[in-house]
Amino acid sequence: MTQCPECEANLQLNDMIAGEIFSCTDCGVELEVSSAQPFAVAIAPKEQEDWGE
């Protein structure tokens, strides 16, 4: 269990891997799993100008 750095909602997610991107279920901010074990999250990297597919 960890907290959303934006809204402090409690986050409990299973089967996540480091680097994975997801949205906070409460505030919707995009988060990145910074560590799977122990589970920790950070605000996801901001989209940059040269990003794309």
Next chain:
Amino acid sequence: MNSDTTLGLFYTIIRPEEKWILEAAAARGLQVERLADDEITFPLERNGFKSDVVLNRSVSHTRSLYALRFFEHYGVPTVNPYDVVSLCGDKILASLALQKAGVPTPRTIVALTPEAALRALDEVGYPAVLKPPIGSWGRLMAKVDDREEAEQIIEHKAALASPMHSVFYVQEFVPKPERDLRALVVGDEVVAAMYRQSSDWRTNAARGAETVALHPTPEMEELVHQAARAVGGGVLAVDLMEAPDGLVVHEVNPTPEFKALTAATGVEIAAKILDFTLEKVAR
């Protein structure tokens, strides 16, 4: 191919696409070296780098280009190779390659200053589309309906910090149905294709377009192969529009997202990309 093989996954973030690739690698018993593009460092000589092949999934064009150059310098094959990514990642270079190969594309004129951009727009005629040469997901693209609007948009773009916004890629606005077509090529195979439907003129799935699977016609399939060959081939998403005179290719994406395409078609695209990547390992 065996479990002694190490796959390098070069990435920015782990989206469903990257997760599926990692799952497919685990299912094949491969070792995976995770290469986060915001952490990895590149010495001039290969040192401690384990990968036998690198699959590029970075969303950053700049990071991709330098990293691919290094991986190739280390003697490691990459999917896609530097030459393909550098060409496809720049709409101007991609248009030149497509035109040279005889692939039908929308009429395009490039201008290098705001003043010349206005002339380019007058030549193409209104409505027209202005695109940044680098970037995707439909960002900072503009549909320009008349000269007054053109002057305003060009003034705004020229004020942006990046010099790339002072290079103007001007394209005719293709009067198409409210959809475009996307086909994913993996090597010699068109593995999946879909319509992207939207009332917005930008039909990117990233902008919320609805996606529906499609079976390519022989004409479409041939055009997709032709476009893929024109840029060097590999794992590529080819985007097409239904213009009044037939299909035209407007973009070839070198590091395609395929979440929507997987959902629309049920094809295990991640596994196909992984298997194609593993074929590149030097035997």
